[in-house]
Amino acid sequence: MSPPNDPWRSTPPRLDPKAMERALAASRAELALKRPVRGWRSQALGVFAASAGMALAVMGVFLALGRTTGSMLMGRAPLLAMLLSTSAVCSWGALSPRGRRLRWVGVGMALVSSALLVLTRATPRGPSSLPEWVCTVSHVALALVPLVVALVALRSAVFDPLRATVAGLAVG
Numbered sequence: 826m827s828p829p830n831d832p833w834r835s836t837p838p839r840l841d842p843k844a845m846e847r848a849l850a851a852s853r854a855e856l857a858l859k860r861p862v863r864g865w866r867s868q869a870l871g872v873f874a875a876s877a878g879m880a881l882a883v884m885g886v887f888l889a890l891g892r893t894t895g896s897m898l899m900g901r902a903p904l905l906a907m908l909l910s911t912s913a914v915c916s917w918g919a920l921s922p923r924g925r926r927l928r929w930v931g932v933g934m935a936l937v938s939s940a941l942l943v944l945t946r947a948t949p950r951g952p953s954s955l956p957e958w959v960c961t962v963s964h965v966a967l968a969l970v971p972l973v974v975a976l977v978a979l980r981s982a983v984f985d986p987l988r989a990t991v992a993g994l995a996v997g
Contacts, residue, residue, distance in 0.1 A: 865920045868978035873916040875971040876996055877909055883967060904938075904945055911938045915995035919988050920978055928991045935994040971996040 887893040898905070911934040918927035953960075975992045982988060 863981070865922060865982070868981065869916045869920040872920065872971065872975045872978050872992065872995055873913050875974040876912045876916070879967055879971055880905075880909070901945075904941060907934075907938045907941060911935050912995045915991045916975075919975070919992035919995055920982055922982075925987070928987050931991045931994060932987075935997075968996055 884893070884898060888895065888898070911931065914927065914934055915931035918924040918931040921927060972993075975996050979989065979992055
């Protein structure tokens with residue numbers, strides 16, 4: 826009877842010296858490019874700025890077109906502040922290397938702010954003259970720029986489904 830295969834006591838596999846030389850040469854070539862490295866904090870700020878900037882730009886356009894009023898926006902200011910703070914926490918948590926707890930805080934804030942958004946929704950002024958799909962397409966189109974910014978920022982982070990979820994919540 827042969828002894829059981831114990832992974833802790835077995836000898837490590839022999840590595841091909843040629844393969845190790847190729848890997849080392851590839852690593853040195855990559856380091857020789859001296860590409861600038863952006864820190865995760867600036868990337869998190871960029872994700873938040875893209876999301877918040879788009880939301881504020883839409884509010885400005887609605888004000889300019891007369892689709893909303895300053896007093897209506899001031900009445901919704903607490904909810905807007907909650908949505909922007911949720912986006913900030915989610916952006917920071919999505920890109921923070923050790924932000925697992927912060928990611929869960931972001932998920933909780935997103936749940937609370939989405940519930941508040943539904944519960945405090947004003948009654949519609951009347952039926953819309955546009956088909957329903959126009960609303961959906963416009964929301965998706967407005968989220969494309971912040972989504973691309975978030976995807977580019979996430980490329981430098983370790984993949985984690987919770988990280989990707991929180992980045993999506995930051996954009997949303």
